[in-house]
Amino acid sequence: MSDLVTPVIGLIGGSGLYDIDGLEEREWRRVETPWGAPSDALLFGRLEGVRCVFLPRHGRGHPTPPSELNYRANIDALKRAGCTEILSLSAVGSLREDLPPGHFVIVDQFIDRTFARQKSFFGTGCVAHVSVAHPVCPRLGDALETAARGLALPVTRGGTYLVMEGPQFSTKAESELYRQWGCSVIGMTNMPEAKLAREAELCYATVAMVTDFDCWHPEHDHVTVDQVVKVLLGNADKARALVRAVVPALGAPRGPCPAGCDRALDHAIITAPEMRDPALLAKLDAVAGRVLG
Numbered sequence: 001m002s003d004l005v006t007p008v009i010g011l012i013g014g015s016g017l018y019d020i021d022g023l024e025e026r027e028w029r030r031v032e033t034p035w036g037a038p039s040d041a042l043l044f045g046r047l048e049g050v051r052c053v054f055l056p057r058h059g060r061g062h063p064t065p066p067s068e069l070n071y072r073a074n075i076d077a078l079k080r081a082g083c084t085e086i087l088s089l090s091a092v093g094s095l096r097e098d099l100p101p102g103h104f105v106i107v108d109q110f111i112d113r114t115f116a117r118q119k120s121f122f123g124t125g126c127v128a129h130v131s132v133a134h135p136v137c138p139r140l141g142d143a144l145e146t147a148a149r150g151l152a153l154p155v156t157r158g159g160t161y162l163v164m165e166g167p168q169f170s171t172k173a174e175s176e177l178y179r180q181w182g183c184s185v186i187g188m189t190n191m192p193e194a195k196l197a198r199e200a201e202l203c204y205a206t207v208a209m210v211t212d213f214d215c216w217h218p219e220h221d222h223v224t225v226d227q228v229v230k231v232l233l234g235n236a237d238k239a240r241a242l243v244r245a246v247v248p249a250l251g252a253p254r255g256p257c258p259a260g261c262d263r264a265l266d267h268a269i270i271t272a273p274e275m276r277d278p279a280l281l282a283k284l285d286a287v288a289g290r291v292l293g
């Protein structure tokens with residue numbers, strides 16, 4: 001029996017990325033989940049034969065703010081659609097001089113400062129604790145780095161993304177604090193997205209696309225949406241080129257994830273089988289069906 005998996009690449013498009021061009025056999029389809037509705041219909045298609053599923057994180061036309069996104073529905077819908085990995089594309093502010101607007105950062109860590117979001121698929125009736133010590137799949141990071149360097153994009157491998165609640169941008173004191181913490185970039189969306197991807201046993205990586213210097217830089221104006229939109233329109237073309245390069249590189253049948261992302265639930269569920277809530281177990285069919293049977 002072969003343990004090979006044929007990858008299906010989930011793509012989450014952030015601000016400014018509401019569609020993916022060049023997809024063959026493209027079709028927008030609504031996917032329902034036990035957690036409610038995802039941000040939008042999902043765009044199914046193929047890039048050079050590799051199956052992809054694209055979700056605009058805030059919905060087409062950007063109707064939904066970061067705190068109101070149904071992160072659980074988004075991740076569940078991608079899992080239900082057959083995705084095995086997720087590439088997230090996000091606009092971010094820079095907290096470092098050497099990461100100017102237009103730069104791409106393949107982040108490898110997050111600090112989660114969000115507080116008004118549903119952060120787990122699990123809960124009363126089925127308690128689970130997955131590790132997010134290394135929240136980004138290094139295999140996806142490698143593929144993104146290779147593709148970005150092949151396209152000569154300005155890219156940095158590694159960095160910490162501070163996830164704030166928003167929707168307001170940071171105060172200067174906050175921005176300076178996050179710089180002291182050693183953070184590289186700041187945004188409002190990648191948590192709990194990355195944590196939920198881990199619970200759903202999906203490999204996850206983010207390309208953080210710098211649009212501004214937030215509000216700490218003495219020689220740059222404070223971030224505004226106009227500024228973010230202007231830069232991200234340029235970034236969006238680069239992001240699409242990156243997607244066209246990386247997806248074919250990830251499409252070949254593969255063995256289990258060397259980092260274990262696809263087995264994250266193996267030792268995570270602590271609730272005794274007889275104490276588990278059947279209603280919650282039913283909702284976990286897509287996310288945790290592999291271990292819950």
Ligand SMILES: CSC[C@H]1O[C@H](OP(=O)(O)O)[C@H](O)[C@@H]1O
Binds near residue numbers: 057186188190
């Ligand atoms: C339009 S600027 C603020 C907005 O952009 C980022 O979103 P995304 O990660 O979906 O690109 C940031 O986190 C805020 O939600």
Ligand SMILES: Nc1ncnc2[nH]cnc12
Binds near residue numbers: 215
């Ligand atoms: N400076 C910033 N803070 C939070 N989210 C952002 N998204 C883009 N720029 C940002």
